[in-house]
Amino acid sequence: MSGHSTFEPKHPALKWFESRLPLVGLIHSSFVAYPTPRNLNYWWTFGGILSLMLVCQIVSGVVLAMHYTPHITLAFDSVEHIMRDVSYGWLIRYIHANGASMFFIAVYIHMFRGLYYGSYKAPREVLWILGCIIYLLMMATAFMGYVLPWGQMSFWGATVITNLFSAFPVVGPTIVEWLWGGFSVDNATLNRFFSLHYLLPFMIAGVVVLHVWALHVVGQNNPTGVEPKSPKDTVPFTPYATIKDGFGMVCFLIFFAWFLFYIPNYLGHADNYIPANPLVTPAHIVPEWYYLPFYAMLRAVPDKLGGVLTMFGAIIVLFFVPWLDTSKVRSGVYRPLFKQFFWIWVVVCIGLGWLGSKPAEGGYVIAGRILTIYYFAHFLIILPLLGLFEKPKAVPASITEAVLGKNKGAAPASAGVSAPQTKG
Amino acid sequence: MQLEAIEGRVDRVPRGRLPVSRERSTPRRDGLAEAAVTGSRGKETIVAATETAGTTRRDFLYIATGAMGAVGAAALVWPFVSQLQPDASVLAMSTTEVDLTSIAEGQMVTVKWRGKPVFVWNRTEKDIAEAKETQLSALLDPIARNANLAADAPATDENRAGEGHEKWLVVIGICTHLGCVPIGHSGEYDGWFCPCHGSEYDTAGRVRRGPAPTNLDIPPYQFVSDTKISIG
Numbered sequence: 001m002s003g004h005s006t007f008e009p010k011h012p013a014l015k016w017f018e019s020r021l022p023l024v025g026l027i028h029s030s031f032v033a034y035p036t037p038r039n040l041n042y043w044w045t046f047g048g049i050l051s052l053m054l055v056c057q058i059v060s061g062v063v064l065a066m067h068y069t070p071h072i073t074l075a076f077d078s079v080e081h082i083m084r085d086v087s088y089g090w091l092i093r094y095i096h097a098n099g100a101s102m103f104f105i106a107v108y109i110h111m112f113r114g115l116y117y118g119s120y121k122a123p124r125e126v127l128w129i130l131g132c133i134i135y136l137l138m139m140a141t142a143f144m145g146y147v148l149p150w151g152q153m154s155f156w157g158a159t160v161i162t163n164l165f166s167a168f169p170v171v172g173p174t175i176v177e178w179l180w181g182g183f184s185v186d187n188a189t190l191n192r193f194f195s196l197h198y199l200l201p202f203m204i205a206g207v208v209v210l211h212v213w214a215l216h217v218v219g220q221n222n223p224t225g226v227e228p229k230s231p232k233d234t235v236p237f238t239p240y241a242t243i244k245d246g247f248g249m250v251c252f253l254i255f256f257a258w259f260l261f262y263i264p265n266y267l268g269h270a271d272n273y274i275p276a277n278p279l280v281t282p283a284h285i286v287p288e289w290y291y292l293p294f295y296a297m298l299r300a301v302p303d304k305l306g307g308v309l310t311m312f313g314a315i316i317v318l319f320f321v322p323w324l325d326t327s328k329v330r331s332g333v334y335r336p337l338f339k340q341f342f343w344i345w346v347v348v349c350i351g352l353g354w355l356g357s358k359p360a361e362g363g364y365v366i367a368g369r370i371l372t373i374y375y376f377a378h379f380l381i382i383l384p385l386l387g388l389f390e391k392p393k394a395v396p397a398s399i400t401e402a403v404l405g406k407n408k409g410a411a412p413a414s415a416g417v418s419a420p421q422t423k424g
Numbered sequence: 425m426q427l428e429a430i431e432g433r434v435d436r437v438p439r440g441r442l443p444v445s446r447e448r449s450t451p452r453r454d455g456l457a458e459a460a461v462t463g464s465r466g467k468e469t470i471v472a473a474t475e476t477a478g479t480t481r482r483d484f485l486y487i488a489t490g491a492m493g494a495v496g497a498a499a500l501v502w503p504f505v506s507q508l509q510p511d512a513s514v515l516a517m518s519t520t521e522v523d524l525t526s527i528a529e530g531q532m533v534t535v536k537w538r539g540k541p542v543f544v545w546n547r548t549e550k551d552i553a554e555a556k557e558t559q560l561s562a563l564l565d566p567i568a569r570n571a572n573l574a575a576d577a578p579a580t581d582e583n584r585a586g587e588g589h590e591k592w593l594v595v596i597g598i599c600t601h602l603g604c605v606p607i608g609h610s611g612e613y614d615g616w617f618c619p620c621h622g623s624e625y626d627t628a629g630r631v632r633r634g635p636a637p638t639n640l641d642i643p644p645y646q647f648v649s650d651t652k653i654s655i656g
Contacts, residue, residue, distance in 0.1 A: 063507055085512035088503030 035234035036241045037222035039403050043113040045248025053103040060096040070194035072187045075150035076275040094264040101267045102256045104290035118330035119221040125322040127214040141200040144193040151272030152282050158185045167308040224402045225331025233399040292356030299360040300368035317379045326387025334393040345378045519656035532608045537655045541597035555581040555628035570642040584628040595629040595640040
């Protein structure tokens with residue numbers, strides 16, 4: 001799929017360089033000549049958007065680290081110093097804080113897209129698993145980043161999340177002490193979280209390189225789930241995908257800018273503007289929105305260890321989706337039953353998120369239990385069985401046929417594309 | 425394929441909303457206007473216009489989009505550059521007041537102003553006399569380097585010492601060679617000696633032996649009263 005580079009340098013200096021390190025040729029074959037399926041829709045622009053968000057977070061984060069002080073007596077004030085004293089510090093901090101949320105919005109859409117169109121199926125299992133690893137790293141990074149402002153939510157979020165590990169028998173308490181570097185969340189914890197928060201994004205960038213590499217080996221999936229069979233099924237990455245991705249990014253940035261400039265604290269918690277106090281826990285302690293579904297699962301299970309295992313299991317199960325889905329048909333477009341179950345599952349995820357933001361009492365807990373069971377049933381029961389019992393719709397013979405069939409059956413390509421448009 | 429696509433796009437522009445009207449007395453001769461004007465007459469001529477004109481509507485959109493993108497990128501880059509400048513908390517500490525009553529005659533104290541050492545020296549009669557006797561021609565740097573005076577003021581002792589308070593000498597304690605802090609009351613000229621590379625300064629803080637190229641700088645300061653100065 002990736003094909004050989006057709007890049008042939010003209011300039012003698014570039015020729016000289018290219019014969020020693022074919023860097024420009026690599027970029028050319030990966031992002032210019034690279035064939036992309038001609039039917040990719042806007043859900044496919046989120047890969048590019050995610051790359052953009054990673055760069056955005058690293059750039060704004062490096063700048064924030066120039067002004068931030070990772071010490072319990074200074075951290076909170078240094079964040080306020082960034083907001084008040086540093087030139088455009090308020091903007092850069094809000095970019096970073098809201099950027100994290102935007103990053104997760106994009107990654108969830110990216111994951112839902114992959115699940116709907118069967119992008120995890122052979123031969124894309126490794127691509128999918130690398131994506132799951134990136135997601136895990138993102139969660140760890142975001143968690144540690146949220147601790148750094150050293151507000152009440154930072155402190156108690158860190159306390160609760162690190163205490164999850166105390167659920168493990170025998171070694172649990174020791175693990176937690178080692179995570180803390182002490183007997184409670186304290187300066188040692190803050191220092192190591194700062195160090196790791198700076199490190200992990202670069203590890204994410206490394207896994208992203210592997211993710212893109214794996215993508216370019218097996219090729220992109222597409223809404224039909226049918227592999228490109230002839231050159232007619234693909235278009236060159238540039239200009240087609242670059243322009244489409246670019247447009248998607250601009251629209252996404254407008255959405256981002258709306259949060260940034262109009263409701264920069266909407267996704268945060270007011271309690272985090274109170275300096276950390278190890279002696280008083282806030283009345284309602286809630287994690288950031290992107291953890292809420294998992295938080296709901298944690299609280300749905302009445303057993304401490306069980307809750308922790310359920311929560312981690314909800315992510316671990318994603319790694320096995322390529323083998324849990326037994327259907328021969330890749331794309332959800334041609335799977336009438338899967339399609340319905342998929343959307344039910346999406347609603348369940350959102351429902352769990354909503355429950356995660358509610359207090360753990362009464363009906364909320366019962367609803368949380370039902371939805372948690374359904375979440376796992378979707379992967380462990382529904383997906384395997386659907387492949388056996390579902391009768392899929394006819395899959396088109398090729399991407400081209402699927403695209404042109406919408407207008408004029410299997411009409412010749414050129415007539416099919418231009419005819420409807422010239423009628424105005 | 426490519427041409428057909430362009431045709432299709434232009435074709436779909438609603439007739440009534442074309443930007444250039446037919447009444448225009450002197451139509452512009454560039455392809456953009458041409459394409460738009462012919463476009464208002466009917467779709468048959470559009471194909472010819474977009475194929476033959478030197479500049480097409482698409483070129484215009486392409487450049488306009490690129491220009492907007494460049495402006496946006498520049499606007500985004502600026503905050504990331506701007507954050508490097510001294511922030512408000514640093515600028516807020518840009519003046520330092522020194523009480524002179526506690527400095528005895530002959531005593532030299534070091535105060536901090538904007539993170540730099542500033543020497544405040546209560547000079548003796550002998551120090552002042554030595555500085556006054558020195559001819560300008562004997563100096564390596566004949567310029568006063570006094571931020572409170574004109575840039576070309578000569579390096580006389582009057583121009584170096586405090587205005588109306590000639591026993592006070594206030595200089596930034598950073599050797600003008602490579603930034604070390606010179607040692608006071610030492611060196612052949614009774615002023616300062618820099619331990620890094622051996623520069624020597626006299627009792628008015630003027631460089632007398634290299635490698636330092638210029639006299640010790642005098643910071644902007646003023647006498648708030650006879651016993652208090654405000655630096656910065």
